[in-house]
Amino acid sequence: MTIQTGDEVAQASGNFSIRTVLHNAGIGLALLALILFFSIFTEHFLTANNITNILTQVTINLILAVGMTFVILIGGIDLSVGSVMAFASVIAGKAITLAGLGPFEAIVLAVIAATAVGVVCGAINGTITARWSLPSFIITLGMLNIARGAALQASNAQTIYSFPLAFEDFGSAMFYGVPVVFMVALALVFIAWFILNFTVFGRLLYGIGNNEEAVRLAGHSVYRYKIAAFTICGLTAGIAAVVYMARLNISSPIAGIGFELNAIAAVIIGGTSLNGGRGSVIGTLIGAFIIGVLANGLILIGLSDFMRQMITGVVIIIAVILDYYRAKYTRR
Incomplete structure (x- = not known):
């Protein structure tokens, strides 16, 4: 059985087909249009300080969205990442404040504790979903409440x-004007891109999203791959918890409320299908930037929080509608 990645599927009908252009360039052009719009109508949008702000603000959502991409590619969804992030930050925060360790040891302990919490929660989500073939929406909704209550x-x-x-x-560290925390997120994007495009594991995730039964008949353990996808999503929630702690120097049990929706929005806006089997983490990167640029630009224009929420919601709905027509065109 040959399993194609999202990029290969998009290119299957010719190098210069409309489908290829829409798949590879559409969301990139949308991002450029947003940047151009806000550059014209806001005075401070393209200043160095504001660009740094955008990169910093995008970081946590991008980290969560990278893990979410793995889950959505197999046709699942994870509503618990915001709560898992909060729970991971609380456990890591308590660990380092009670241990009385030095700075380096405290950071190492925080990373281990937060990622361990994320991995365990993600693995539980994946195991229950895969073992009993239950809707991931319901299972992760349950984990959302469990993790928040535990935090x-x-x-x-x-x-x-x-x-x-x-x-x-x-x-707050910077490397040639780029926030170090954003570079961490970018490194995760690169790792995810490599896994999804150049490993058997990544191609099988696309295969599960396209035709789960075909992957099973080919002799692969769909059960294990589903657990792995949710575990990766939990891992990125743990990493996001560490970044959250580093940015704000706190751990809060009410952190991450609504973060799962922003992560899902970044993935969907980035072109990954809610039905699974099609998409890319590069699209997720662009999707996260679209959300970040939109939020930042609307603040600079002076719109209220309520208007920003409404406009962001409209953008998400448009992205889902476009995904419907993109999937319909692909089936042709």
């Missing part, structure tokens, strides 16, 4: 702070 219980509904200064230094 509130573990922290006694209190914010944890007074982390080592090294955390704050990492969260």
Whole structure:
């Protein structure tokens, strides 16, 4: 059985087909249009400080969206990543404040604790979903409540702070004008891109999204691959927790509320199909930037929070409608 990646599927009918242009360039052109619009109508949009702000603001959503891409590619969804991120940050925060460690040891412990929490929660989501063939929407909705309740219980509904200064230094560090935390997110994008395009594991994820039964008949364990996809999503939630702690120098049990919706929006706007089997993490990167640029530009224009939410919602709905027509055109 030959399994194609999303890019290969898009190019199957010719190098210069309309489908190829729409798939590879459409969302990129949309991002460029947004940048051009806000550059014209806002005075400070293209300043160095604002570009740095956009990169920093995009970081957590991009990290979560990278993991979400793996789940949506197999036709699933994970509503728990925001709550898992909060739970992971609380556990990591309590670990480093109680241990009384030095700065380096505290950071290492935080990374281990947060990613471990994320991996366990993701693996539970994947195991239950795959073992009983249950809708991931319902299972991860349950995990959303479990993780949020666990975060509130573990922290006694209190914010944890007074982390080592090294955390704050990492969260605000710059490398030639680029936030280091954004470079972490970009590294995850590259790793995910390589996995999805150049490994058997990645191609089988596309295969599961396209035709799960065909992958099973080819002798592959769909069960294990589904668990792996959700585990990766949990892992990125743990990494996002560390970045959140570094940026704000706190752990909060109410962090990440609504973050799962932004991550899903970035993936869908980026061209990954909700039905699975088609999409790319590069599209997710662009989708995250579209959300980040839109939010930043609307603030600079002076729109209220309510108007920004409405406009962002409209963009998400348009992206889903476009996905419908893109899938319909592909079937032809």
